[in-house]
Each structure stands twice: as C-alpha cells, then as structure tokens.
Amino acid sequence: MRHKISALKKLSRNLWWSWDTEAKELFKELSPLLWERVNHNPVELLHHISNDELQARLDCEFSEKLESVTKRFEEYLATQDTWAAKHAPSLTEKTVAYFSAEFGIHESVRIYSGGLGVLSGDHIKSASDLGLNFVGVTLFYKEGYFLQSLNREGWQTEEYPLQYPESLPLEKVTDSEGKDLIISLDIAQSEVFAQAWFLNVGRARLYLLDTNIPANESHYRDICSRVYGGDQNMRINQEIVLGIGGVKLLRTLGINPVVYHMNEGHSAFLIIELLAAELAKGKEFEEAKANVKEQCVFTTHTPVAAGHDRFSRDMMHYSLDKYLNKTGIAFDDFMRTGSEDQSNLHGLFTMTVLALNLSRTANGVSKLHGEVSREMWQHIYAVDSPGDVPIGHITNGVHTASWNSGRTDKFWRQYTDNLETLTASPDAASEIVAKVTDEELWSLRYRLKRNLIDFIYRYLSNQLFHQHAYTVYLEDESSKSSKNPLSPDVLTIGFARRFATYKRAPLIFSDIERLTRLVNHPTMPVQIIFAGKAHPHDDAGKHYIQQIVEHTRLPQFKGKIIFLENYNLGVAKRMISGVDVWLNNPIRPMEASGTSGQKTALHGGLNFSIPDGWWPEAYNGENGWSIGSGEQLDNHQDQDRHDAAKLYDVLENQIIPTFYDRNVNNIPVKWLKKVRNAITTIGPVYNTHRMVKDYTLQYYLKD
Numbered sequence: 001m002r003h004k005i006s007a008l009k010k011l012s013r014n015l016w017w018s019w020d021t022e023a024k025e026l027f028k029e030l031s032p033l034l035w036e037r038v039n040h041n042p043v044e045l046l047h048h049i050s051n052d053e054l055q056a057r058l059d060c061e062f063s064e065k066l067e068s069v070t071k072r073f074e075e076y077l078a079t080q081d082t083w084a085a086k087h088a089p090s091l092t093e094k095t096v097a098y099f100s101a102e103f104g105i106h107e108s109v110r111i112y113s114g115g116l117g118v119l120s121g122d123h124i125k126s127a128s129d130l131g132l133n134f135v136g137v138t139l140f141y142k143e144g145y146f147l148q149s150l151n152r153e154g155w156q157t158e159e160y161p162l163q164y165p166e167s168l169p170l171e172k173v174t175d176s177e178g179k180d181l182i183i184s185l186d187i188a189q190s191e192v193f194a195q196a197w198f199l200n201v202g203r204a205r206l207y208l209l210d211t212n213i214p215a216n217e218s219h220y221r222d223i224c225s226r227v228y229g230g231d232q233n234m235r236i237n238q239e240i241v242l243g244i245g246g247v248k249l250l251r252t253l254g255i256n257p258v259v260y261h262m263n264e265g266h267s268a269f270l271i272i273e274l275l276a277a278e279l280a281k282g283k284e285f286e287e288a289k290a291n292v293k294e295q296c297v298f299t300t301h302t303p304v305a306a307g308h309d310r311f312s313r314d315m316m317h318y319s320l321d322k323y324l325n326k327t328g329i330a331f332d333d334f335m336r337t338g339s340e341d342q343s344n345l346h347g348l349f350t351m352t353v354l355a356l357n358l359s360r361t362a363n364g365v366s367k368l369h370g371e372v373s374r375e376m377w378q379h380i381y382a383v384d385s386p387g388d389v390p391i392g393h394i395t396n397g398v399h400t401a402s403w404n405s406g407r408t409d410k411f412w413r414q415y416t417d418n419l420e421t422l423t424a425s426p427d428a429a430s431e432i433v434a435k436v437t438d439e440e441l442w443s444l445r446y447r448l449k450r451n452l453i454d455f456i457y458r459y460l461s462n463q464l465f466h467q468h469a470y471t472v473y474l475e476d477e478s479s480k481s482s483k484n485p486l487s488p489d490v491l492t493i494g495f496a497r498r499f500a501t502y503k504r505a506p507l508i509f510s511d512i513e514r515l516t517r518l519v520n521h522p523t524m525p526v527q528i529i530f531a532g533k534a535h536p537h538d539d540a541g542k543h544y545i546q547q548i549v550e551h552t553r554l555p556q557f558k559g560k561i562i563f564l565e566n567y568n569l570g571v572a573k574r575m576i577s578g579v580d581v582w583l584n585n586p587i588r589p590m591e592a593s594g595t596s597g598q599k600t601a602l603h604g605g606l607n608f609s610i611p612d613g614w615w616p617e618a619y620n621g622e623n624g625w626s627i628g629s630g631e632q633l634d635n636h637q638d639q640d641r642h643d644a645a646k647l648y649d650v651l652e653n654q655i656i657p658t659f660y661d662r663n664v665n666n667i668p669v670k671w672l673k674k675v676r677n678a679i680t681t682i683g684p685v686y687n688t689h690r691m692v693k694d695y696t697l698q699y700y701l702k703d
C-alpha cells in the first residue's frame with residue numbers, strides 16, 4: 001500500500017501527468033470536488049488527503065489504473081528509442097538550454113502570462129517527448145501573473161495571490177552538501193543573490209531562479225514577484241537575473257550547453273555572461289564575440305518595432321557598468337552590440353539587436369513574420385535587400401497531447417494507437433480520419449460543446465456571484481424566458497487571448513444591428529464566448545473588456561454572448577475544445593504567429609481568421625475561413641471597417657449557412673468535410689513536435 005501512495009506522489013511531482021489523459025483522471029478520481037478547488041494541482045490535492053483516506057481510495061480498480069499509468073511513466077522516462085536518438089544523437093548527450101521569461105505548462109503553475117509562455121511550455125514538453133537533452137531556464141514568480149476578476153462595471157481588477165513552492169512540484173536546487181545553492185549577481189552597485197528550483201517536465205528540467213530570499217534587500221527580493229511586473233528598472237533587473245543568473249546557475253551545476261536558445265529578447269543578457277567566460281579564458285573581445293555567437297540561437301516574436309525591449313544608456317550604465325567592468329568588457333563596446341545606430345551609442349539599447357548580433361541563427365515564428373522581421377531589421381545588417389537579412393522562420397505549433405487530453409484523446413484512440421500516429425503526417429491523418437463516420441464525428445463535437453456549456457454555467461454562476469451581478473444579469477424579469485439559453489445546437493464562436501489592443505477583441509461588435517440579427521436568427525442563431533486578460537498597465541485593453549462585458553448585458557445578447565473571467569490554460573482547454581469556430585481578428589501583420597487556433601483542430605473546431613501569423617500558411621480554402629485576403633490599409637479606422645465588413649460577410653454568407661445545412665439525419669455534412677480537412681492539414685503540421693524537430697535539424701545541430 002505504501003508504495004502505491006509513493007507512486008502517486010512521485011507522479012504528482014513530474015508535470016508529465018498533465019499531458020497524459022489517464023494520469024490526469026487518476027488525480028481527479030481521488031476527489032473530483034477537491035480537484036476543482038485546488039485548480040487541478042495534484043501536489044496540493046495530495047496535501048489535503050490524509051494517508052488513511054488515500055488508502056481507503058486505493059481499491060482494486062484504482063490500483064490497477066495507477067499501476068498501468070506508473071508503468072507507462074517509467075517507460076517514458078527510461079526509453080532510449082526516441083526521435084532524437086535517431087535524428088540528432090549528439091543532442092541526447094549534449095544539452096540545449098532554452099531561456100524564456102515565462103513558461104505556460106499547466107494552469108496550476110502560474111509563471112506565464114500568455115502565448116509566449118504557452119509556446120515555451122509546449123516547446124519543453126515536445127523536447128522531452130522527442131528525447132533531446134533539454135533544460136529550460138526561467139524565473140520563479142511568487143505572485144505569478146494576476147488573477148483577473150471583473151467588477152460590476154465590467155472593469156478588470158487584478159489579484160496576486162502568492163504561490164507557495166511547497167504547493168507546487170518544485171524541487172530546491174542544492175549543492176553537494178545539500179545546502180541551498182545560491183548564485184551571486186551584480187546589479188547596479190549591489191550584490192544580489194538567487195536561489196534556484198527545478199520542475200520536472202517529463203525528461204526535461206525547468207530551472208527557476210528566485211531572488212526572494214532574506215539575503216537580498218527588499219527591492220531585489222521583488223524582482224521575482226510578478227511576471228512582467230513593475231517598471232523599466234524592474235524589467236532590466238528581471239532580465240539580468242534571467243540571462244546572467246541563468247548561465248551562472250547552469251555553470252555551477254556543471255551543465256555546459258552546446259546551444260543557448262533565447263526565446264524572445266528578454267534573456268539576451270545571457271550573452272554577457274558567455275562573453276565574460278570567453279574573456280576569462282584570455283580571448284580578445286572580437287574573438288569572444290565570435291565564439292559566443294556560435295553557441296546562441298535566437299527566436300524573435302514581435303512584429304512591431306515599438307514592442308521590443310529597449311533600455312536607455314543611463315539605465316544600462318547604472319545597472320550593468322560595475323559588472324561589465326569586472327568582466328573586462330568596455331561599456332561602449334557593449335552598448336555597440338545592442339545599438340541600432342552604430343554611430344550613436346547614446347541612444348537606446350535594444351535587446352533584440354543584441355540577440356541578433358550575437359546569435360548564429362535567428363528566426364521569426366511564421367513565414368509572414370519572418371518576412372516582416374527581415375524588413376524590420378534590415379537596417380542593422382550591411383545588406384541591400386530584406387531578402388538578404390539572415391532571419392529565417394520556424395512556424396509555431398502546439399503540444400498535441402497537452403491540448404487534446406481527455407475525451408478527444410480517447411475518441412481518436414478508437415481509431416489509432418495514439419495522437420502521435422494521427423499527427424505523424426497529413427497522409428496518416430487522412431487515413432485515420434477516413435475511418436470515422438460523420439455521425440461519430442458530429443457526436444464528438446456535440447459532446448465537447450455540451451461539456452463547455454456545462455463548464456460555463458458552473459463557472460459563470462461563481463463569477464456573477466462575486467461580481468454581485470447575478471441578479472442584474474441572469475435573474476431579472478426580462479431574461480427569465482431566456483435563462484440558460486446557451487445550447488449545444490447553436491453555432492458557437494470562441495474568442496480568447498490576451499487583450500492586447502492589436503488583437504481587436506471588440507471587432508465583431510462594429511455593427512450591433514447586424515450582430516443582433518445574426519445572434520438572434522430564429523432558425524440559425526449564433527452564440528459567442530469571450531475571455532482574456534489585459535496587461536495591468538493597459539487601460540485601452542481594459543476598456544475593450546468593459547465594452548464587451550457591457551454588450552453581453554444588452555437584452556438581445558444576454559446569455560448568448562458571454563465573457564468568462566480569468567482566462568488561463570484551464571479555461572483555454574475548455575474553450576478550444578468546445579467551440580465550433582475560433583475567431584482571430586488581429587491587425588495584420590501584428591500577430592507574429594498566434595497558436596490558439598492550432599489547438600482547436602483535433603477537437604473538430606474550425607478557424608476563422610485574418611490571414612495573419614500562421615494562418616496564411618495553413619489556410620487552403622477548405623479547412624476554415626479567411627477574413628479578407630490580407631488587404632492592408634493606411635489607417636486603423638479604415639482597416640477596422642474593412643475587416644469588420646469582411647468578417648460579417650463570411651460569417652453570414654458562408655459560416656452560418658454551412659453549419660445549419662443538414663442532411664436527413666440532421667448532420668451538417670459539408671461542415672464536417674471542412675472539419676476533416678482541418679484535422680488532416682492542421683493537426684500534423686502545426687504542432688510542437690514538428691516545430692522542435694525543425695529547430696533541432698535547422699538550428700540546434702551544427703552541420
């Protein structure tokens with residue numbers, strides 16, 4: 001019995017469980033109620049269940065399941081038969097280190113804010129699955145990113161509940177004597193200390209630096225409080241700890257990566273620490289730079305010039321001069337590595353420029369974003385045309401198993417061994433999809449949508465209760481007849497992501513009359529689910545949320561257009577699996593890739609998107625819909641008007657009629673044809689297994 005309990009505890013301490021359907025179910029079965037209350041956190045769950053209680057629950061059936069999951073987990077950890085062993089054997093030994101300011105691995109570990117973090121999380125999971133020797137490096141944020149609630153006025157408020165290491169599967173990094181391992185850093189004139197944790201993510205490890213220790217003055221302890229929290233000074237401090245601290249930590253642990261992959265410019269200060277090591281070996285600065293460049297790989301994510309991290313010369317001098325002096329790097333030499341204008345070292349220091357200058361490869365995250373990046377950075381290269389700028393692209397993907405656990409995973413396993421066979425290639429997918437009847441596929445859609453609606457009612461009653469809006473919203477006289485009107489029979493559109501203004505969340509409300517008609521059509525109605533957080537400093541984004549919440553309260557939209565608060569990985573999983581159509585309407589070309597639409601494919605969802613980010617590559621005319629064909633107008637008002645008109649036209653004339661076009665058995669045959677096309681063309685391509693293989697073969701391996 002005792003070894004069963006310890007097997008369960010062991011399972012809870014490796015996030016592998018989060019992408020394994022049966023492992024997840026084990027924890028949920030222990031106590032479904034508690035499982036919800038602890039935000040699907042098995043470590044916390046097991047804290048709340050005594051060993052006696054556990055023993056009582058470990059009946060025969062449960063024990064058998066536990067045994068089979070444990071067996072699979074152990075095989076997963078031990079197997080030598082991996083993709084990397086065949087295709088990149090050197091990288092099963094030598095380490096790739098991946099630095100990112102955020103990692104979205106599971107909703108219970110709140111160290112991410114949005115898509116960039118989710119991408120990092122999906123990247124490390126695939127690296128583990130594929131058998132690379134891979135470590136991630138990030139910060140441990142004790143307050144994480146905020147929890148969003150909306151007040152009665154629909155205004156976003158932020159809460160920062162602490163997350164405690166002992167409630168997470170975090171392990172403390174210790175030295176050979178078992179004492180906390182402490183890294184020392186120079187920031188400004190001070191010495192700052194960081195301890196470190198790690199999370200097991202399958203076979204990979206994610207290291208997290210943490211300055212929240214008594215040895216530090218309080219303003220340095222706060223560096224690791226919040227994801228992207230604070231001002232510019234906080235930002236530079238976070239980036240020093242992540243980049244410089246990260247390299248120091250790996251070195252102290254005896255890990256010598258052959259590749260340092262910087263996911264966005266936040267971690268680019270790691271270059272300083274690598275330069276320092278070269279200088280300490282007696283190399284000249286130019287040679288040191290050349291050697292560092294050989295070790296670095298850089299991925300940029302920001303298609304807008306103003307969106308890149310930049311620091312003033314003063315701030316750079318204040319924060320880094322002492323340390324640069326120590327390492328023997330002249331301040332101006334360093335300023336030169338990050339200056340867009342080499343003739344003026346008094347301007348801003350751009351993290352992206354540092355990373356571009358000192359990486360052996362650089363890439364954008366979709367074909368279109370590659371093009372945009374080459375144009376945006378041409379001025380820092382001595383080349384005549386954007387085509388010659390050495391920035392390539394690898395299009396983002398999503399971790400298939402993480403985004404398809406549960407019902408969808410089980411559905412596909414009726415037709416094939418596992419999701420990896422389904423997503424191995426478009427041909428493999430076609431063959432498997434051909435085995436599924438329309439009735440079966442439609443019944444999957446129906447069940448997933450019903451799950452989402454059940455979830456929404458549970459979630460919403462809680463949300464309205466604390467908004468003190470329950471009575472105004474659902475129970476007033478006028479809406480009695482339409483109470484709980486969400487229905488699995490109705491075409492359901494989802495829109496959820498960070499509320500950065502370029503993503504234009506309220507675009508579909510541009511013509512209220514037209515939307516009213518579509519939503520309330522007597523035989524072909526539509527319902528829409530929204531969610532998303534605005535950055536705490538982004539009042540424009542908060543106004544967008546408020547506008548949408550106000551619209552959801554209009555009589556004609558009440559109960560038919562819904563805003564769910566506190567978008568996170570858990571809410572995302574519900575939404576992307578349940579909705580029929582995933583809407584994405586950013587201002588082109590500001591969405592570097594976007595990944596949320598990729599998550600819908602194997603659940604049978606269809607994308608309806610501006611041809612931005614990954615969508616122009618994936619869209620083939622049959623696997624979803626495009627909003628316009630990429631027309632770019634000079635000003636935002638015209639652009640919004642243009643894109644909104646296209647959006648309504650496609651929705652009214654194509655999407656809605658196709659959804660409601662039924663055969664004698666009430667099956668939307670033409671719709672399902674599109675669903676089949678999306679499964680076969682999107683699932684096998686826009687996943688992180690394909691993406692990490694591309695990174696490995698094109699960038700991690702040196703010829």
Ligand SMILES: *Cc1c(COP(=O)(O)O)cnc(C)c1O
Pocket residue numbers: 113114115116118496497498567568569572593594595596597
């Ligand atoms: C996938 C995901 C995103 C990314 O959204 P995009 O707008 O498609 O880039 C953001 N937040 C969460 C919680 C996600 O799961």
